[in-house]
Amino acid sequence: MRARLVLILIGLTVLWGLLLTRAAFLQLIPNERLRALERRQFETVVTLNPRRGDILDRNGNELAVSMTTYSLFADPKIVKHPKKVARILARELRKPVKQIEEKLRQRNKRFVWIERQLNKETRDAIADRKIRGLGFIEESKRIYPNERLLSHVLGFVGGEGQGLEGIELHYNDQLQADSKRLNVRRDARGRPLIVNGQIFNQVPDGNEISLTIDRELQFIVEQELAEVVRNYQADSAVAVVLDAQTSEILAMAASPSFDPNNPLSYSPDRRRNRPVTDTFEPGSTMKAILVAGALSRGLIEPNTKFDCEGGRLKIGRRVIRESDSRHRFGVLTVNEILARSSNVCSAKIAFKLGAKNLLETLQEFGFGDKLGVDFPGEAKGILQPQPWDNNVVASVAIGHGMTATPLQIANAYAAIANGGWLKRPYLVKAIRDRETGEVIEMEPKVLRRVLTEEQAAKMRIMLTSVTSDFGTGKNARVPGYPVAGKTGTAQKVNPNGRGYLPGGYISSFAGFLPANDPKFVIYVAVDHPRKAYYGSAVAAPVFSRIARFAVRRVGLPPVLITQEHVLPKTQKSEVVRSAASARASADFDPIHSDSVVPDLSGLTLREVMSRVTGTDIRIRVRGQGFVSRTSPPPGARLSKNKVLTVYLER
Amino acid sequence: MKRIINQELAPFISVGIIVASLFGVAFMKMEVRRMGYSVLKLSREERTIRDLERQQLVQLAKITRPERLQELAQARLTLRKPHSGQIIQMTDHGVAFRQ
Numbered sequence: 001m002r003a004r005l006v007l008i009l010i011g012l013t014v015l016w017g018l019l020l021t022r023a024a025f026l027q028l029i030p031n032e033r034l035r036a037l038e039r040r041q042f043e044t045v046v047t048l049n050p051r052r053g054d055i056l057d058r059n060g061n062e063l064a065v066s067m068t069t070y071s072l073f074a075d076p077k078i079v080k081h082p083k084k085v086a087r088i089l090a091r092e093l094r095k096p097v098k099q100i101e102e103k104l105r106q107r108n109k110r111f112v113w114i115e116r117q118l119n120k121e122t123r124d125a126i127a128d129r130k131i132r133g134l135g136f137i138e139e140s141k142r143i144y145p146n147e148r149l150l151s152h153v154l155g156f157v158g159g160e161g162q163g164l165e166g167i168e169l170h171y172n173d174q175l176q177a178d179s180k181r182l183n184v185r186r187d188a189r190g191r192p193l194i195v196n197g198q199i200f201n202q203v204p205d206g207n208e209i210s211l212t213i214d215r216e217l218q219f220i221v222e223q224e225l226a227e228v229v230r231n232y233q234a235d236s237a238v239a240v241v242l243d244a245q246t247s248e249i250l251a252m253a254a255s256p257s258f259d260p261n262n263p264l265s266y267s268p269d270r271r272r273n274r275p276v277t278d279t280f281e282p283g284s285t286m287k288a289i290l291v292a293g294a295l296s297r298g299l300i301e302p303n304t305k306f307d308c309e310g311g312r313l314k315i316g317r318r319v320i321r322e323s324d325s326r327h328r329f330g331v332l333t334v335n336e337i338l339a340r341s342s343n344v345c346s347a348k349i350a351f352k353l354g355a356k357n358l359l360e361t362l363q364e365f366g367f368g369d370k371l372g373v374d375f376p377g378e379a380k381g382i383l384q385p386q387p388w389d390n391n392v393v394a395s396v397a398i399g400h401g402m403t404a405t406p407l408q409i410a411n412a413y414a415a416i417a418n419g420g421w422l423k424r425p426y427l428v429k430a431i432r433d434r435e436t437g438e439v440i441e442m443e444p445k446v447l448r449r450v451l452t453e454e455q456a457a458k459m460r461i462m463l464t465s466v467t468s469d470f471g472t473g474k475n476a477r478v479p480g481y482p483v484a485g486k487t488g489t490a491q492k493v494n495p496n497g498r499g500y501l502p503g504g505y506i507s508s509f510a511g512f513l514p515a516n517d518p519k520f521v522i523y524v525a526v527d528h529p530r531k532a533y534y535g536s537a538v539a540a541p542v543f544s545r546i547a548r549f550a551v552r553r554v555g556l557p558p559v560l561i562t563q564e565h566v567l568p569k570t571q572k573s574e575v576v577r578s579a580a581s582a583r584a585s586a587d588f589d590p591i592h593s594d595s596v597v598p599d600l601s602g603l604t605l606r607e608v609m610s611r612v613t614g615t616d617i618r619i620r621v622r623g624q625g626f627v628s629r630t631s632p633p634p635g636a637r638l639s640k641n642k643v644l645t646v647y648l649e650r
Numbered sequence: 651m652k653r654i655i656n657q658e659l660a661p662f663i664s665v666g667i668i669v670a671s672l673f674g675v676a677f678m679k680m681e682v683r684r685m686g687y688s689v690l691k692l693s694r695e696e697r698t699i700r701d702l703e704r705q706q707l708v709q710l711a712k713i714t715r716p717e718r719l720q721e722l723a724q725a726r727l728t729l730r731k732p733h734s735g736q737i738i739q740m741t742d743h744g745v746a747f748r749q
Contacts, residue, residue: 065707067701068701068704145711146711146716146717147715216716479748479749548737548749552737552739552749558739558741565745
């Protein structure tokens with residue numbers, strides 16, 4: 001009996017020993033297969049989808065933003081009552097029941113999209129129903145809150161969030177970020193076991209891009225273009241506004257535009273950013289470049305005289321005429337040639353300059369080659385290869401026989417405006433890394449010097465005469481500011497055959513202001529206006545309206561002041577007199593309900609409101625004008641109801 | 651007598667300490683896990699709030715877009731676009747320009 005007990009004991013001991021050895025083997029000796037099994041059982045992969053970086057204007061206004069949306073999918077094999085589920089979903093998604101039911105009846109599939117990019121409310125409403133076989137995947141959706149505004153520049157993204165056109169395409173690598181995959185342990189219910197919850201919120205965002213564009217100016221430019229297209233029944237219109245000193249692009253627009261939230265509803269033709277991608281014969285706006293080339297080579301001075309042959313010049317079998325057949329100019333100075341836009345005398349200046357120098361001048365000013373703007377699809381424009389005969393020279397002198405983009409023309413004028421430096425125009429002002437906060441600021445880049453300071457100054461003076469009483473650009477004037485520029489009326493190339501389109505013109509105006517110290521370069525071109533066609537009548541007024549807004553927007557002080565602009569001194573009330581000093585000394589810290597009431601005398605209602613915005617103080621207003629007194633008075637505390645009554649007086 | 655009591659209780663005290671330690675460790679582990687779930691829940695809430703904030707940011711950008719403001723000004727406040735000469739630009743030095 002005892003021997004049996006001993007044997008059983010030994011047997012059990014051996015078994016236990018084997019078990020312990022096996023356990024030690026499993027626990028202590030590394031084994032890849034077992035580790036993989038463990039990982040599969042206890043670990044899960046969490047994918048954090050990146051959010052595409054925002055695009056802002058120069059003042060921080062959102063132009064393109066991304067937000068989380070929820071895409072609904074179904075596993076048709078699991079969905080039990082397709083018809084019933086389809087009815088529920090149709091109600092939430094506002095879609096036909098049949099369409100959803102068809103998807104749910106695809107039993108041979110394990111995954112079908114029901115609807116993509118739903119908002120949170122719809123997602124929650126469907127999720128609350130707890131329908132088996134339905135699920136959601138988080139996706140990022142690109143939104144352009146300003147709709148059509150700046151659509152050509154921004155471009156748009158594809159279904160998978162990749163940039164397809166415009167800034168979205170050019171800076172796709174910056175805006176997009178890679179998705180992050182995290183391996184985390186999970187519990188029996190599949191929930192991730194985490195120590196640091198922040199890892200789920202560290203979504204790898206793309207970089208934030210700030211453009212050089214001013215949203216408000218862009219809006220006005222687009223409005224003006226839409227209006228001129230409508231009023232003159234034109235095919236299209238383009239405009240570019242540059243910072244005269246840096247060549248930053250402040251506004252760039254084409255009309256008609258499109259809605260980037262729904263880009264595929266528009267033809268590709270309409271989605272093109274014409275100021276960069278389209279070239280055309282610019283017409284007389286090129287005469288300024290011609291004169292600049294001749295001036296820089298010492299061949300002419302502003303008062304050099306040319307005989308304009310009574311408005312008719314025969315070159316071989318071809319006759320060059322003035323744009324208006326009534327113009328029969330005699331002898332004109334270079335200054336007058338620009339002001340009156342004489343074709344004949346421009347051809348003569350070109351002959352004096354010579355074909356080789358003319359081509360060199362155009363190339364120096366950035367024509368015939370890409371400027372290198374940070375935008376996809378930039379066109380070079382066309383400069384014919386040499387040799388050029390006199391016909392070609394005369395044509396190029398008046399802006400025909402060559403093509404250029406609106407941006408090239410505006411940038412060439414910027415070189416004249418800024419003292420002779422050709423700079424690279426650019427659209428992106430800064431790129432901010434959302435994860436590190438690091439900001440890369442873009443700097444203006446000088447391409448080359450094309451004029452000396454003195455030559456540029458002479459050009460500015462000559463171009464100012466274009467907007468004088470006898471110039472063609474009177475309509476481009478801006479009260480208070482000298483405007484320099486040049487009108488252009490180019491014949492439009494026949495798109496369906498050889499030669500020019502009968503009655504087809506491109507009316508344009510290129511210029512800058514204030515001419516003495518330029519801040520803005522503006523180029524406007526209207527394609528095939530049907531009610532009038534001269535640049536002076538169609539494009540110059542648009543230039544003027546854009547320029548008026550631009551100078552007001554930045555608060556540029558006027559230069560041309562006469563006695564009639566000076567206001568007569570009037571007797572001002574005590575309140576009004578104290579307003580300026582009160583405003584000057586006003587401390588614009590917000591008023592808090594627990595602090596004492598400050599002295600608000602002399603402030604406007606708007607200024608008072610700006611100081612209480614974001615607090616729980618309620619303002620009662622009595623009267624109009626400036627603040628004369630308040631209740632409670634300055635120095636006292638607000639009552640419990642936190643009401644501050646302001647009494648205004650004129 | 652006291653020594654005998656100590657000798658008799660010592661094993662029980664040791665076992666008690668070991669058991670208490672084991673319970674303590676188990677409790678701590680459960681607490682860590684519980685806090686992990688709380689952190690997960692809160693981090694999800696934070697994300698939801700961030701998404702909501704973003705949604706509101708987009709909404710704000712939409713409702714303050716210049717085109718909408720202009721439409722509202724014209725439709726609701728019956729304002730009109732100024733004609734040439736209706737805008738008077740003022741400067742600090744008593745100078746005014748009609749634009």
